[in-house]
Amino acid sequence: MSAPALMQETAGAGQDLNAQALRTDARRESLRLLALLSPSLFLVFAIIIVPIGWLFWLSLFDEAGAFSAANYARFFEQVSYIKTFTTTFKVAFIVTGACVLLGYPLAYMLSQLPRRAASICLIFVILPFWTSVLVRTYAWLVILQRKGLINSWLIDLGVISQPLSLANNLSGVVIGMTHILLPFLVLPLYASMKTIDTDCLRAGMNLGAGPVATFRQIFFPLSLPGLASGVVIVFVLCLGFFVTPALMGGGKVIMWAMRMEQTTSLYSNWGAGAALGVVLLVVTLALLGLFQWLLGARATGVWSSR
Amino acid sequence: MSIAPSALPISMRGIEKRFGSVAVLRDLNLDVEAGEFLTLLGPSGSGKTTLLMILAGFVRANAGSIKVGNDEIITTPPHKRNIGMVFQNYALFPHMNVFHNIAFPLKQRSVTAAKTAERVEKALDLVKLQGLGERRVDQLSGGQRQRVALARAIVFEPRIVLMDEPLSALDKGLREHMQIELRALHRRLGMTTVYVTHDQREAITMSDRIAVMNGGRIEQLDRPETLYATPQTRFVAGFIGESNFIPVECRNGSVWYEDRRIHTAAPVPAAGQHLMVVRPEKLRLLANAEPASGVNVLNATLSDIIYQGDSFVCYAVLRDGRQLTLRDYCRSDVLAKMPASGQPVSLGLDAQDTILVAAD
Amino acid sequence: MSEDIGLPISHRQRLWLYGLGSLVLLFLIAPSIIIVIMSFSDSTLLQFPPQQWSLRWYQAYFGSLEWRDATIVSVKVAVTTVLVATPLGTAAAYAINRGTLRFNGTINALLTASLIVPVILIGIGTFFLYARIGLNNTLTGLVIAHTVQALPLVVLTVLSGLRSYDMNQERVARSLGAGRVAAFWQVTMPQIRFSIVSGALFAFITSFDEVVVSLFISGGETTTLTRRMFNALRDQIDPTIAAISTCLIVLSVVLLSVAQIFGRRH
Numbered sequence: 001m002s003a004p005a006l007m008q009e010t011a012g013a014g015q016d017l018n019a020q021a022l023r024t025d026a027r028r029e030s031l032r033l034l035a036l037l038s039p040s041l042f043l044v045f046a047i048i049i050v051p052i053g054w055l056f057w058l059s060l061f062d063e064a065g066a067f068s069a070a071n072y073a074r075f076f077e078q079v080s081y082i083k084t085f086t087t088t089f090k091v092a093f094i095v096t097g098a099c100v101l102l103g104y105p106l107a108y109m110l111s112q113l114p115r116r117a118a119s120i121c122l123i124f125v126i127l128p129f130w131t132s133v134l135v136r137t138y139a140w141l142v143i144l145q146r147k148g149l150i151n152s153w154l155i156d157l158g159v160i161s162q163p164l165s166l167a168n169n170l171s172g173v174v175i176g177m178t179h180i181l182l183p184f185l186v187l188p189l190y191a192s193m194k195t196i197d198t199d200c201l202r203a204g205m206n207l208g209a210g211p212v213a214t215f216r217q218i219f220f221p222l223s224l225p226g227l228a229s230g231v232v233i234v235f236v237l238c239l240g241f242f243v244t245p246a247l248m249g250g251g252k253v254i255m256w257a258m259r260m261e262q263t264t265s266l267y268s269n270w271g272a273g274a275a276l277g278v279v280l281l282v283v284t285l286a287l288l289g290l291f292q293w294l295l296g297a298r299a300t301g302v303w304s305s306r
Numbered sequence: 307m308s309i310a311p312s313a314l315p316i317s318m319r320g321i322e323k324r325f326g327s328v329a330v331l332r333d334l335n336l337d338v339e340a341g342e343f344l345t346l347l348g349p350s351g352s353g354k355t356t357l358l359m360i361l362a363g364f365v366r367a368n369a370g371s372i373k374v375g376n377d378e379i380i381t382t383p384p385h386k387r388n389i390g391m392v393f394q395n396y397a398l399f400p401h402m403n404v405f406h407n408i409a410f411p412l413k414q415r416s417v418t419a420a421k422t423a424e425r426v427e428k429a430l431d432l433v434k435l436q437g438l439g440e441r442r443v444d445q446l447s448g449g450q451r452q453r454v455a456l457a458r459a460i461v462f463e464p465r466i467v468l469m470d471e472p473l474s475a476l477d478k479g480l481r482e483h484m485q486i487e488l489r490a491l492h493r494r495l496g497m498t499t500v501y502v503t504h505d506q507r508e509a510i511t512m513s514d515r516i517a518v519m520n521g522g523r524i525e526q527l528d529r530p531e532t533l534y535a536t537p538q539t540r541f542v543a544g545f546i547g548e549s550n551f552i553p554v555e556c557r558n559g560s561v562w563y564e565d566r567r568i569h570t571a572a573p574v575p576a577a578g579q580h581l582m583v584v585r586p587e588k589l590r591l592l593a594n595a596e597p598a599s600g601v602n603v604l605n606a607t608l609s610d611i612i613y614q615g616d617s618f619v620c621y622a623v624l625r626d627g628r629q630l631t632l633r634d635y636c637r638s639d640v641l642a643k644m645p646a647s648g649q650p651v652s653l654g655l656d657a658q659d660t661i662l663v664a665a666d
Numbered sequence: 667m668s669e670d671i672g673l674p675i676s677h678r679q680r681l682w683l684y685g686l687g688s689l690v691l692l693f694l695i696a697p698s699i700i701i702v703i704m705s706f707s708d709s710t711l712l713q714f715p716p717q718q719w720s721l722r723w724y725q726a727y728f729g730s731l732e733w734r735d736a737t738i739v740s741v742k743v744a745v746t747t748v749l750v751a752t753p754l755g756t757a758a759a760y761a762i763n764r765g766t767l768r769f770n771g772t773i774n775a776l777l778t779a780s781l782i783v784p785v786i787l788i789g790i791g792t793f794f795l796y797a798r799i800g801l802n803n804t805l806t807g808l809v810i811a812h813t814v815q816a817l818p819l820v821v822l823t824v825l826s827g828l829r830s831y832d833m834n835q836e837r838v839a840r841s842l843g844a845g846r847v848a849a850f851w852q853v854t855m856p857q858i859r860f861s862i863v864s865g866a867l868f869a870f871i872t873s874f875d876e877v878v879v880s881l882f883i884s885g886g887e888t889t890t891l892t893r894r895m896f897n898a899l900r901d902q903i904d905p906t907i908a909a910i911s912t913c914l915i916v917l918s919v920v921l922l923s924v925a926q927i928f929g930r931r932h
Contacts, residue, residue: 017320018380019369025381026366029766036761040754040777040817047814048779051791102690109687112680124691130918131698132875134895135911139697141903142704149700149714182694211679240784242878247899257786257878264790265882277787284784364837384840385849391841397834401856410852414843458842468841 052281055274063271071275081259088256091173091245092238098178099234103185104227110186111193122190129183137244140176141167144248168250176244181237185230192226193219225295232291236284256280313341313498314375314465316361321370323356323522330356331367332522339514341496343489347509348519349545354502355470357519361500362391362468374465385414390459390467390497394474396451398443404430404454405439411462429457432491449480456488460495469501473508485511506546510534518542536572540663543583550584550630552604553665561662564626569600569657575664583661586633591620592652593643602660604653606630608645622651698915705908723909732894733910739884740874740891743805747812747873752866754813755820760850762821763828778818785878788815793882803885811879816869823868827861828854860928867921874917 062070075081106125110118128136143149144166151163166172196219204214242257249255254262256276264273316338323331331353338344346354359365361372363384372380379387390411399407408429412422430436433453438446446454452472459467473481473488489512492499503509509516510530517527518541526533526542537543540551554563556577561568568582592603606622609629613636620632632653634640645651700714705723707716727733758777762770780788792811793802801807831854839849855862877892884890891910898904 016322016369017371018378019322021381022366022368022370029366030768033761033764033767036757037767037773040758040821041773043754043810043814044776044779044817047792047795047811048783048788049776051795052783052787055787055791055794102693105683105686106690109683112683121687121691124695127918127922128694128698130871130922132877132892132911132914132918134875134877134892134899135701135914136697138895138899138903138907138911139701141899142908143697143700145903147711152713179693179697182690240786242786243896247896257784260786260790261881264793270794273790277784277790280784281787284782288782362837362841364840383845384837385843385845387841388843389841391838393834393838395832395834397832397838399835399839399853410839410844411842414848458838462843 052277055270056278058270059272059274059278061271063269071271072279074272075275075279080254084254084256084259087170087253088239091170091177091253091255092235094174095177095181095238096231096235098174099182099185100227100231102178103182103189103230107186107189107193107226108223110190111196125183125186125190128179129187133180133243136180137176137247140172140179140244141248144172144175167248168252170249170253172248172250173245173253173255176248177238177241180244181234184233184237185227187230188233189223189226189230192229193223196222228291228295232287236287239284240280313496315340316466316498316500317371317373318357318361319371319373321357321360321372322368323353323360323365324368330522331360334370334522334524336517336524336527338498338500341498343492343499343501343512343514345501345503345509345513345516346519347503347506347516347545349504352519353522354504354519358468358470358500358502361466362389363387388462388464388466390462390464392455392459392467392469392472394471396455396472396475398451398454398458400443402443403439404435404441404443404446407443407454408439408458408461410458415462425461426457429461432460432495433457434487448476449484452476452484456491460497464497466498466500469499471503472501474503474505481508482511488512510546518545520545536661537583537663540581540583540666543661543663548586548631548633550586550589552582552584552624552628552630554580554582554662556580556662561660563604566602568660569602570660570662571658572660572662575662579665580662581665583663584630584655585659585661586619586631588655588659589630589632590654591632591634591640591643591645592654600657602655602657604630604655606651606653608647608649608651610647611644620651622653701908702912702915704905705912707905707908710905723905726906727909727913730906733891733906735887736889736891736894739805739808739888743808743812743890744870744873746805746809747816748866748869750809751813751816751820751869752862755817755865755869756824756862758817759821759824759828760854763825763833777821780815781818785815789879789882792879796883802883803888805888807883808880808888808890811883812873812876815876815879816872819868819872820862820865823865824858824861827858831857863928864925867925871918871921875914 059071060067060069062068075085110121110125113121141148145151145168146163146165148167150166151160154160155163166175200218200222201214204218205211209217240257241255242261245253245255246258246261249258257280260273260276260280263269263276316336318334318336321331321334321336322329334353334357336357346357348354356365360367360370363379363382367380370380371378374387399410402410405426408426409422412425417425426439430439433456435450435453435457438450443451443454452475455472459469473484476484485508501509501512510533513530515527515529516533518525518533520541526538528536533542534547537546543549543551552563554561554568556562556575558577559574561570561574561580561582563582604624606624608620609623610621612619612621615636617633617635620634622630622632624630630653704714704716706719706721707713708718708720708722709716758773761767762774762777767773788811792807796802796807801810835857836849836854839853840846844852875892876890877896880890880893881896884893895907895910898907
């Protein structure tokens with residue numbers, strides 16, 4: 001308070017009066033806010049940024065320690081890697097598709113139910129969401145394995161004589177992952193459906209569109225952004241999913257994340273594992289970025305056409 | 307008016323505020339006298355709320371000086387400024403009852419429990435909320451919340467009270483009632499008050515002086531009646547009250563509208579294009595074109611008459627196609643001589659009612 | 667009852683939709699219910715419904731030193747994570763909400779990074795880093811790694827609380843003579859405490875249920891419950907895990923209900 005008192009005597013023009021003191025004050029305020037953020041930022045930096053940067057650096061050297069792209073070239077040359085990628089994308093596509101098929105009707109139903117009924121039904125979506133992935137994977141193992149519930153029921157009923165192989169293969173992985181990832185699609189989709197203005201639908205019906213036409217021409221297009229964000233989240237999570245394929249794949253379904261774990265833990269080949277991780281991160285960020293860009297472009301497109 | 311011993315003048319000099327590259331306040335100077343009720347009036351985006359926030363210490367200016375009495379407070383944190391503040395949405399603390407809301411500033415100042423109870427009681431009395439101390443905030447009506455916010459802002463006898471559109475959330479009847487009451491409370495306590503509003507009627511009703519703001523500057527600072535009678539810019543004339551604008555030219559020391567010389571009581575400005583401000587209620591319908599001395603006569607065609615019960619509004623079109631609005635009370639003598647739509651009329655304007663402002 | 671619908675489509679015309687939706691809901695909830703029921707079975711075979719009821723798998727769980735130690739480790743880590751992540755996340759959310767810092771967007775992205783970066787990469791990276799600074803198989807290491815994963819949830823929950831909170835209240839408190847800290851504790855904090863509690867609950871579940879990172883960085887004395895479960899599942903399907911799973915489901919239900927009750931009061 002003493003510094004400004006000195007200054008105002010000299011600054012007669014009324015310009016930049018106390019500007020220095022105010023700048024100092026603003027800087028002090030920013031520092032205070034940064035002080036609140038710094039512990040969190042430091043932890044994230046130390047646990048996420050530093051190790052990933054380090055791994056990226058490692059991935060640029062071959063096993064002899066020479067600078068090379070060998071760790072990345074391997075992905076195109078070795079059949080086992082190509083197979084891992086094909087499996088991963090295959091699972092991701094199937095699981096995402098299954099989530100859309102199951103999730104869209106569910107979200108649609110939730111959005112149309114009265115508030116109380118919807119919030120009760122939502123509990124059934126949120127509870128699994130917050131239940132350990134391990135618990136749910138275990139449940140599906142119990143249900144799907146050779147002597148599991150499904151097989152014993154079907155045999156008891158005389159539908160089949162030999163147990164179906166549902167677990168320890170691709171179908172087990174797909175079923176388990178669909179169950180685990182479904183809420184990730186339903187919750188954003190439901191949220192976006194709730195924002196659709198019922199008046200739009202009433203107007204559509206008033207203008208002579210039947211229920212089906214109203215749904216197809218008004219509701220469905222309006223729900224697409226929510227569906228798209230759900231799809232992207234599920235797809236991206238599929239690419240890096242570890243627990244369920246590791247436990248339900250029976251060692252036959254090797255997905256990206258499992259490959260990373262094997263390469264580093266089993267073979268201690270850090271360069272190769274790191275390269276896998278780097279590519280996985282790049283693909284993830286690229287998909288999210290592409291989605292953001294498309295959504296942004298779409299939003300502005302709608303805006304300018306008005 | 308009795309000036310409370312705690313009332314202090316405010317002197318603002320060279321206040322600059324930019325948000326990014328947008329200048330919100332430009333080299334703003336303003337003096338508020340001790341015990342004065344001063345209103346910052348302007349459209350949204352004129353910088354009035356920003357100025358208030360800078361005064362309260364919630365927004366930091368880029369440059370400038372604010373002195374309260376002899377103290378420079380531009381870098382003083384808000385809690386050490388000793389300024390009472392009333393927000394548009396009241397900002398009452400919902401987790402405290404009325405008593406604790408009002409006692410909050412006293413608690414911060416470590417006032418004893420007995421003294422606190424006494425002062426809260428007094429503040430509740432002042433805003434006519436006796437006995438409501440135990441009420442929860444959500445049990446109060448809009449007007450009562452307004453009063454609690456006010457009591458909370460004055461209970462610690464601040465040097466200055468700031469109010470940011472405090473009545474805008476109330477409905478019309480209550481708002482007008484509260485205007486009178488706030489004014490009376492100010493007269494009684496005499497604290498220096500800076501009030502922000504975009505409602506010119508409210509500003510005229512309540513203020514000792516009004517600072518009309520536009521585009522980050524103060525266009526005019528005057529008493530309400532002066533502001534209305536002699537606006538100095540086209541903006542002020544248009545923002546306060548209704549106005550007709552007629553382009554006039556000044557040459558050879560007199561004012562001309564087309565080929566007609568305008569009688570004016572005001573000093574004739576420098577040669578060039580100007581605007582004559584004509585208030586609708588200053589225009590008269592003349593029975594016939596008898597040009598009494600000192601009365602300007604404008605010939606026009608009556609286009610429409612709208613009755614509004616106690617008064618009526620005439621729309622008349624000048625020869626150049628410009629539309630003028632005239633307002634008068636429905637007295638029987640006026641109504642008896644009322645011409646019909648489409649008839650030529652002569653409109654009279656006294657020389658002392660002509661206002662000249664620069665054409666922009 | 668139906669305040670938010672009102673299309674001229676009757677519920678009967680929609681029976682197919684309700685049927686389909688209910689089947690999906692059943693798909694979502696059935697596995698948890700089956701596990702809870704089977705955990706009370708007397709048989710080592712996985713029969714459903716069980717022929718005989720017993721608590722033997724719960725006895726097996728609580729009687730086993732290994733399982734008990736792992737549970738204690740998990741509880742210790744989760745509680746400490748809550749105690750670290752909640753204040754840090756709240757402080758960060760408060761700073762972000764002020765929104766006056768120049769790199770607010772970047773800061774936001776950094777703090778929520780652990781939601782976007784594949785967990786497997788965080789696991790390998792943390793293991794790699796910890797190997798160099800000797801934090802593998804330590805409680806400290808687990809707490810730090812879990813805190814980073816819980817932070818975005820605390821930040822986002824508290825941030826949403828702050829966004830629905832009227833910052834003018836803190837301003838008015840300041841003008842009435844309260845300093846920064848006093849204004850936060852007396853005015854802001856009481857009004858966003860439900861968000862903070864929810865954030866803390868999410869932090870607890872996140873840490874307690876965390877598998878992938880723990881697989882890499884916990885072991886020996888500090889083996890977490892989830893890591894031990896994962897290993898057990900890789901070998902064989904032990905019904906003890908049904909009992910443990912039931913406990914975890916109950917924990918989720920309890921924590922979610924608490925969050926829900928707090929949310930409603932808010």
